[in-house]
Amino acid sequence: MRLLILTICASAWAASPVSIEQRFAQLKKNPPELYQFLLRMPKGGDLHNHLSGAVYAESYIAAAAEDGLCADMNALKIVVCAPGLIDAQRVAKDNTLRNTLIDALSMRNFVPGRESGHDHFFATFGKFGPIKEEHRGEFLAEVVRRAADQNESYLEVMAINGRAADALAAQIGEMKDYDAAKDALLRAGLDKVVEAMRARVAEMDRGRVRALGCDTKPDTPACRVVVRYLYEVIRESPLKEIFAEVLAGCMLTATDPLVVGINFVAPEDGLVSMRDYHEQMRMVGYAKHLYPKAHVSLHAGELAPGLIPPEGLRFHIREAVELGHAERIGHGVDILYETGAAQLLETMRDRHIMVEINLSSNDLILGVRGKDHPLPSYRKAGVPVALATDDEGVSRGHLTLEYVRAALDYGLTYAELKKMARNSLEYSFLPEDEKARAKAELERRFAEFEKLDKPRQ
Numbered sequence: 001m002r003l004l005i006l007t008i009c010a011s012a013w014a015a016s017p018v019s020i021e022q023r024f025a026q027l028k029k030n031p032p033e034l035y036q037f038l039l040r041m042p043k044g045g046d047l048h049n050h051l052s053g054a055v056y057a058e059s060y061i062a063a064a065a066e067d068g069l070c071a072d073m074n075a076l077k078i079v080v081c082a083p084g085l086i087d088a089q090r091v092a093k094d095n096t097l098r099n100t101l102i103d104a105l106s107m108r109n110f111v112p113g114r115e116s117g118h119d120h121f122f123a124t125f126g127k128f129g130p131i132k133e134e135h136r137g138e139f140l141a142e143v144v145r146r147a148a149d150q151n152e153s154y155l156e157v158m159a160i161n162g163r164a165a166d167a168l169a170a171q172i173g174e175m176k177d178y179d180a181a182k183d184a185l186l187r188a189g190l191d192k193v194v195e196a197m198r199a200r201v202a203e204m205d206r207g208r209v210r211a212l213g214c215d216t217k218p219d220t221p222a223c224r225v226v227v228r229y230l231y232e233v234i235r236e237s238p239l240k241e242i243f244a245e246v247l248a249g250c251m252l253t254a255t256d257p258l259v260v261g262i263n264f265v266a267p268e269d270g271l272v273s274m275r276d277y278h279e280q281m282r283m284v285g286y287a288k289h290l291y292p293k294a295h296v297s298l299h300a301g302e303l304a305p306g307l308i309p310p311e312g313l314r315f316h317i318r319e320a321v322e323l324g325h326a327e328r329i330g331h332g333v334d335i336l337y338e339t340g341a342a343q344l345l346e347t348m349r350d351r352h353i354m355v356e357i358n359l360s361s362n363d364l365i366l367g368v369r370g371k372d373h374p375l376p377s378y379r380k381a382g383v384p385v386a387l388a389t390d391d392e393g394v395s396r397g398h399l400t401l402e403y404v405r406a407a408l409d410y411g412l413t414y415a416e417l418k419k420m421a422r423n424s425l426e427y428s429f430l431p432e433d434e435k436a437r438a439k440a441e442l443e444r445r446f447a448e449f450e451k452l453d454k455p456r457q
């Protein structure tokens, strides 16, 4: 009798299907096979993606050749032609020149020495050259196609900045009273500047649609990726310009369905960024109060010990949350160096403030990787997280590699990665009705993926 029970149990076990979780655990032992699985896995959205850093260097060189630009092979950047410089068309056809320039415009083959990863990474943004605005549609198409290839269904791309508002900043006079400063900007015609921004965004988006051929074939995987834009405030600008940029960004976001939120960009450890951080956050809080519909995600805590004095690590995420009313935090790497970190994590959990996790970027820029990264601490504290790429062209990466890294370096299970994919839509800045549709589409894709990927017994 005992033998019979054992036999029945054994055959029942043998017949039970291997769960996707068990299969996932096996795949972790074979990273290329894990990559193949994660490439096909639905990933929802990429909420932290800078267009200028997402484009691969190869595309910048091709666009420079088309625009009749040149390469300065001493400074290793794309520039307007002048005597002694090399035509970008020649660079595009010469393996040695092209490879040298690709390395300069990205982190490919980078070896830290006199130049740090941080400096090389951020310096690339000044090397892409004065490429014509018309290319933005193709550049977006490149990023969207790449997203579609990886079963992503949504992108929030940081693609429009506030520089156009800077010219009006001089009208503010003495920067004492925010209401008076706002009135001065409105009298000076800030709404006209915002209108022009709206037209630029519309043109850029039309360029994307044209480049992808979505007018004639709207059902291709790339055309099914929903795309929205985030507006960037340049954090190294003087305070009056920051104020004008923040206000313009909130006005644009509140009135343009294509632009769903604002963010701050440029190195957080910069001279001006560090000096003015507190005031910058107050300005965001003020503008958000005026335009409550404008969503706010803020790069905060993209810092590490040694990069700046320890006092500078103590307050950026807290002020982004408490003063800037950020609904999402980008990076959040220095959270455990902040004053009152445990309580801050609780606040972020209770207010559902999601952290956009950029593992490759944090490694390359800050040297923060493996056990030094706070991803496990955010998860332990119950703070929502989602993986993002930051600057996939500069990093020479893509979202699937972030998933691979999260699985291998932090031991995340399939269910935990799935939760992150769901978070990327739950915490997106889409309006509620569109968000509901995007979430339903993600669940449909998961059902399809899990059915097709059903392991053989």
Ligand SMILES: [Zn+2]
Pocket: 048, 050, 299, 330, 390
């Ligand atoms: Zn970023």
